Structure formats: structure tokens, C-alpha cells
Amino acid sequence: MKPENKNFFQKVYEVAALIPEGRVTSYGAIAKYLGAARSARMVGWAMNGAGSMPEVPAHRVVNKIGLLTGKHHFDGTNLMQQLLENEGIKVVDNQIMDFEKHFWDPFKELG
DNA sequence: TCAGTGACTGACC
DNA sequence: GGGTCAGCCACTG
Numbered sequence: 397m398k399p400e401n402k403n404f405f406q407k408v409y410e411v412a413a414l415i416p417e418g419r420v421t422s423y424g425a426i427a428k429y430l431g432a433a434r435s436a437r438m439v440g441w442a443m444n445g446a447g448s449m450p451e452v453p454a455h456r457v458v459n460k461i462g463l464l465t466g467k468h469h470f471d472g473t474n475l476m477q478q479l480l481e482n483e484g485i486k487v488v489d490n491q492i493m494d495f496e497k498h499f500w501d502p503f504k505e506l507g
Numbered sequence: 508t509c510a511g512t513g514a515c516t517g518a519c520c
Numbered sequence: 521g522g523g524t525c526a527g528c529c530a531c532t533g
Contacts, residue, residue, distance in 0.1 A: 422515085422516095423514070423515055423516085424515065424516055424517090427515080427516090433516080433517095434515090434516075434517090435515090436514095436515035436516055437513065437514085437515050437516085438515090439514085439515080440513070440514035440515060441513075441514075442514090443514055444513090444514065454514080457514080458514085459514080459515060459516085460515075460516070464514090465514055465515080466514030467514085468514080469514055
């Protein structure tokens with residue numbers, strides 16, 4: 397990715413970086429928080445570039461039902477799941493258990 | 508330049 | 521209640 401990440405991507409990284417340990421959020425939640433609720437795909441694309449950013453925990457961003465749809469973009473086949481489990485989040489069959497309980501809402505947490 | 512694709516989501520049938 | 525469709529926009533061939 398290019399270093400000159402524009403506003404949108406930059407904000408996606410900024411929000412994602414604020415996700416506390418042991419918590420997760422969805423692409424749509426971030427997109428909506430940025431005022432681009434219908435551009436959730438862009439958030440996903442941004443995560444693609446976030447792979448090179450250690451401050452951006454892309455593994456804490458999943459789809460709205462808590463499914464690890466982006467796990468294939470991580471090095472290991474189960475790396476994403478392992479990272480989440482390492483933070484106390486239980487993952488079964490690529491899906492986060494008690495997703496609502498671990499859900500981190502940008503609106504609620506950031507205003 | 509055009510068309511296809513994708514780490515999504517909400518609406519519709 | 522599940523399958524399908526359209527919209528979103530950046531990137532690639």
C-alpha cells in the first residue's frame with residue numbers, strides 16, 4: 397500500500413487501532429462511524445493494507461455476524477482465530493462466540 | 508477505457 | 521427464514 401493513505405483509509409486505521417484488546421467490531425460499524433455506511437467493502441479493503449500496520453488489529457474486525465471472513469488474508473489459516481482466542485475471544489468454526497458481548501461499538505465508545 | 512472483483516451490508520422475495 | 525440482488529468504491533488486467 398501507499399504511505400499517503402487518504403482520509404478514509406487513514407480514519408479506518410485510526411478507529412481500528414482504538415479497538416481495545418479482547419473486543420471486536422464490524423466493517424459496517426466502522427464504515428458507518430466514518431459516514432460511509434454503504435462502503436463497508438472499502439473498510440475491508442483498508443484492512444488489506446492494514447496488514448502491514450502493527451498498530452491496526454485487523455483481526456479484531458469481522459463482519460456483522462462475527463464471522464471471520466477475512467481470515468484467509470492472514471498468513472496462517474488459523475492465525476486470525478488464534479489472535480482472537482489469545483485475547484480471550486472464543487472462536488468456533490470461524491465464528492466468534494458471544495459476538496454481541498465482545499462487540500465494540502465506535503459510536504458508543506468514541507461518541 | 509472498460510469490465511471484473513472483493514476482508515460487506517441492507518433490502519427484497 | 522434463507523437465498524438473491526443492488527450499491528458502495530478502489531484496484532487490477
